[in-house]
Amino acid sequence: MDNAVTVGLIGFGMAGQVFHAPVITSVDGLRLLKVTARRAEQRDILRSRYADTVIVDDADGIIHADDIDLVVVATANVAHYTLAKAALLAGKHVVVEKPFTNTTEEADELIALARARNRVLSVHHNARWNSDYLTVKRVIGSGRLGRLVSFEARYDRFRNTLRENAWREADLPGSGILYDLGAHLIDQAIQLFGLPEAVNADLRMQRPGARAVDDFELILHYPQLKVSLKGAMLVKEPSPRYALYGLNGAFVKYGIDPQEAALKAGESPAGNPDWGRESPEIRGKLNLLEDGRDVVELVESERGDYPAFYRNVYEAVLGRQPLAVKPEEARNVIRVIEMAEQSWRERRTVGW
Numbered sequence: 001m002d003n004a005v006t007v008g009l010i011g012f013g014m015a016g017q018v019f020h021a022p023v024i025t026s027v028d029g030l031r032l033l034k035v036t037a038r039r040a041e042q043r044d045i046l047r048s049r050y051a052d053t054v055i056v057d058d059a060d061g062i063i064h065a066d067d068i069d070l071v072v073v074a075t076a077n078v079a080h081y082t083l084a085k086a087a088l089l090a091g092k093h094v095v096v097e098k099p100f101t102n103t104t105e106e107a108d109e110l111i112a113l114a115r116a117r118n119r120v121l122s123v124h125h126n127a128r129w130n131s132d133y134l135t136v137k138r139v140i141g142s143g144r145l146g147r148l149v150s151f152e153a154r155y156d157r158f159r160n161t162l163r164e165n166a167w168r169e170a171d172l173p174g175s176g177i178l179y180d181l182g183a184h185l186i187d188q189a190i191q192l193f194g195l196p197e198a199v200n201a202d203l204r205m206q207r208p209g210a211r212a213v214d215d216f217e218l219i220l221h222y223p224q225l226k227v228s229l230k231g232a233m234l235v236k237e238p239s240p241r242y243a244l245y246g247l248n249g250a251f252v253k254y255g256i257d258p259q260e261a262a263l264k265a266g267e268s269p270a271g272n273p274d275w276g277r278e279s280p281e282i283r284g285k286l287n288l289l290e291d292g293r294d295v296v297e298l299v300e301s302e303r304g305d306y307p308a309f310y311r312n313v314y315e316a317v318l319g320r321q322p323l324a325v326k327p328e329e330a331r332n333v334i335r336v337i338e339m340a341e342q343s344w345r346e347r348r349t350v351g352w
Contacts, residue, residue, distance in 0.1 A: 003318060004029060004030075004031050005029060005030055005069045005070055005314055005317050005318070006031050006033040006067055006068050006070070007024055007031060007033060007034075007069070007070045007072060008033060008034040008035070008062030008063075008065060008070070008071050008072065008092075009021060009024070009034070009035045009036070009062075010036050010059045010062055010063075010072065010073050010074060010075055011072075011073065011097075012035050012037045013042075013074070013075075015074040015097050016035070016072075016074040017042075017045060018260070018263045019074075019097075019126065019260075019263065020097075020124070021049070021050060022049075022267075022269070023126075023269060023306050023307050023309075023310055024072070024310055025050065025270070026268055026307050027307050027310045027311050029314045029318075030310060030314050033067060033068060034054045034055075034062050034065060034068060035050070035053050035056070036055075036056050036057065036058060037056075043055055059075075059083055059086070063083070063086050063087045064090055068092060069092065069093060069317065070093045070094070070095065070317060071083075071087040071092040072095045072097075073087070073094065073095070073096045074124075076167040076172075077099060077102060077167075077172075077175065077179060078167070078172055078173055080096050080097065080099075080100065080102070080174075081101045081106040081109075081110065084101075084110050085109070085110060088110065088113045088117055088119055089113070089117075091117065092119065093119050093121070093313075094114070094119065094121050094122075095122050095123070095124055096110075096121075096122075096123050096124065096330075097123075098123050098183045098184070098333070099123075099179045099180075099183045099333065099334060099337070100123045100327065100330035100331060100333065100334055101334060102173040102174040102334070103334065103338070104331055104334050104335050104338060107327065107330065107334055110327065111327045111328060111331060114327065120313065120316050120317050122316070122324075122326070122327065122330075123325055123327060123330035124309065124325075125183075125187045125309075125325045125329075125330060126309050127184035127187065127188060127257075128187065128188065128309075128324070129305045129306050129308045129309060130259070130304050131257045131258070131259075131276055131277070131278045131301045131303055132241055132242060132253055132256065132257050132278070132284075132301065133257075134302035134303075135253065135284060135299060136192075136251070136284075137192065138302060139244065139251050139284070139286070139299060144248060144249075144286065144288060144290070145244060145246030145247070145248050145249060145251060145288070146246040146247035146248035147224065147246055148244060148245070148246045149225060149226070149245055149246060150226050150227075150228070150243075150245040151189070151192070151225065151226070151227045151228070151242075151244055151245075152227075152228045152229075152230070152240070152242065152243040152244075153228070153230070153241070153242050154185075154229075154230045154231065154235075154240070154241055154242075155177075155181040155182070155184060155231045155241075156181075156231060156235035156238065156239070157177075157181075157232075157233050157235065158233070158235055159233050160207060160234060161207070162207060162209055162210065168212065169210070169214075170212065171211040171212060172212075175211075175212040176213035176214065177214055177215075177216065177232075177233060178216045178231070178337055178341075179337060181231040182216055182218070182337065185231065186220075186229065186333045186336045186337065187330070187333050189220055189229060190329065190332055190336070191329075193220075193222055193225065193227060195332060195352060196220035196221050196222055196336070197223070197351065198220075198221040198339075198349050198350060199219070199220055199221070199336060199339040199340055199349070199352075200218070200219040200221075200343050200350075201216065201217065201218050201219070201339075201340035201344045202216070202217045202344060203215070203340065203344040204216070206232070206234055207233060207234065214232065214234075215231070215233065216230065216232075217230045218230075218336075218340050220336070238254060238255075240252045240253060240254055241254055241255060241256060242284070248288050248289055248290065249286065249287050249288035249289055250286070250287050251284055251285070251287075251299070252285050253282075253283075253284030253285075255279070255281075256282075257276070257278065257304045258276065258277070258304065259304045259306050262275070269306065275303070275304075275305075276305050276306070277303050277304075278301040278303075278304070280298075280300075283298040283299055283300060284298070284299045284301070285298055285299070286298075286299055308324075309324065309325065312324040335352075
């Protein structure tokens with residue numbers, strides 16, 4: 001097709017199967033041409049769902065392929081920097097699964113390289129298009145809460161045993177839920193409030209045999225605002241996903257954006273008129289004091305839209321839109337994670 005951007009996907013584990021391939025193939029103009037897959041079960045899924053896609057054995061078959069415009073790195077975190085650098089050096093545009101890199105130094109090097117090569121470099125912070133986050137953003141923008149004094153966000157799971165051979169739970173750079181779930185919350189907070197003045201953190205390994213962080217609490221310091229970000233692997237009874245407190249009242253939201261569950265169930269955003277629509281049962285609640293009277297309202301959620309990330313990347317590659325997720329923003333997420341690790345290690349508040 002005219003203006004088609006060909007995509008090579010490196011990594012067809014959970015991230016590649018759930019968050020990248022079905023979303024890429026739902027975006028007009030993007031063509032998923034090649035995917036790395038070594039395991040038989042991965043190859044079977046590719047053949048059944050993406051019959052026109054070429055299966056390759058290793059990353060070099062994508063990075064150095066003349067027919068690939070955009071390389072998507074959806075591997076274990078330890079490989080993000082190396083593969084993204086190789087792709088940029090090969091003249092490709094690049095999307096990296098979050099977290100961007102394991103250090104700010106690596107992130108800065110990739111940013112400089114993309115700039116020097118005049119290539120698009122973005123990071124898959126798709127949670128900016130979660131229905132609940134978009135709703136929170138709208139509520140804050142409405143001004144009805146008055147000056148915000150406290151913002152709390154959580155991203156929890158319940159898994160009381162460790163997964164065998166799971167790199168996210170191994171003692172490796174970039175492992176643990178702070179780099180995984182925490183990166184989403186940090187990115188959202190920076191988008192809403194800018195860079196924090198300082199960070200406090202409490203990081204734990206709570207499950208028997210845990211070798212990577214599986215419980216975190218971050219306090220981001222802003223003038224007149226406290227931002228609390230939490231995530232844990234032992235939360236059986238959900239707490240509010242978001243809790244916002246202002247001079248005029250509160251907004252509390254339970255439940256979670258439905259897109260991840262839909263993608264895991266094998267659904268596609270393509271041609272789905274109800275994609276990203278939350279159930280009315282998990283609408284957030286406003287509880288305000290307005291004009292001297294108590295006002296309680298259920299707030300209809302915005303629709304989630306994961307394909308918006310890749311639609312923007314497509315337009316940016318063609319030079320028709322600025323990037324929505326800039327690599328400098330993703331680099332700042334890594335900096336906050338580094339500050340959090342330093343804070344816990346030294347038992348102190350760490351300034352930006």
